[in-house]
């Protein structure tokens with residue numbers, strides 16, 4: 001057999017190198033793109049991952065039937081690839097995905113409302129209070145006396161039971177909405193509230209390292225609150241909580257591990273969690289950026 005010519009050798013070695021490059025990539029063998037390699041998110045709008053989550057690692061994206069969602073007796077993890085939207089009754093041009101309802105065992109509802117152009121909200125049932133929190137876009141809230149407030153990302157509004165109001169959206173907006181049949185107490189009444197997370201003071205968290213803000217007053221008329229909790233990577237809940245209160249959680253930023261009962265779940269921004277009363281619960285923040293989650297918690301009412 002004659003010696004292979006130099007040009008053939010060069011062609012062969014070039015082919016081999018490019019094949020290895022293709023397989024190895026520059027991070028090593030079979031390297032899957034890491035969620036941590038996300039482009040620098042400082043150029044993105046606040047809470048951008050809530051409405052554009054990493055639906056699943058790219059090498060699992062097209063795996064039929066793959067989901068991280070779980071439903072158990074005392075908890076549920078609802079991840080974005082499981083959302084089922086349908087027109088919200090009484091709302092105009094708005095798609096809703098109910099994520100937590102009394103059918104799961106809760107005394108409240110939690111849903112995502114995707115408002116499209118020229119959309120308008122409907123009212124909740126009588127005696128039902130509502131809290132809306134904007135995670136994308138902007139809406140205009142108008143109350144019965146005609147006063148309007150523009151709510152942008154990170155803003156919220158609390159509407160007392162039987163409080164006439166309407167939300168209008170010209171472009172698009174995504175809201176997370178909590179509604180609950182108000183637990184009337186003596187002659188207490190709640191007030192209409194409009195605010196934004198960044199204007200709420202940090203509260204003491206004795207024995208814990210996370211930063212805590214609350215969106216509603218702690219006073220007796222309010223039968224629930226919304227906690228905004230921030231963890232730096234590596235920080236975790238000190239107390240492995242087990243309490244009579246129930247939770248609806250939306251992870252707004254970051255990623256980590258949520259322990260619920262005897263299960264441990266990797267979670268990321270966009271994930272929603274239902275926690276029934278007494279479910280053991282614990283969180284640890286991972287990754288390169290802070291974790292921030294929004295948490296519904298019933299308060300101020302005797303559990304009997």
Ligand SMILES: NC(=O)N[C@H](N)C(=O)O
Pocket residue numbers: 227229241245247281282295297
């Ligand atoms: N799972 C939680 O983050 N729970 C809150 N720390 C709470 O119950 O207040």
Ligand SMILES: [Mn+2]
Pocket residue numbers: 241243247281
């Ligand atoms: Mn808790």
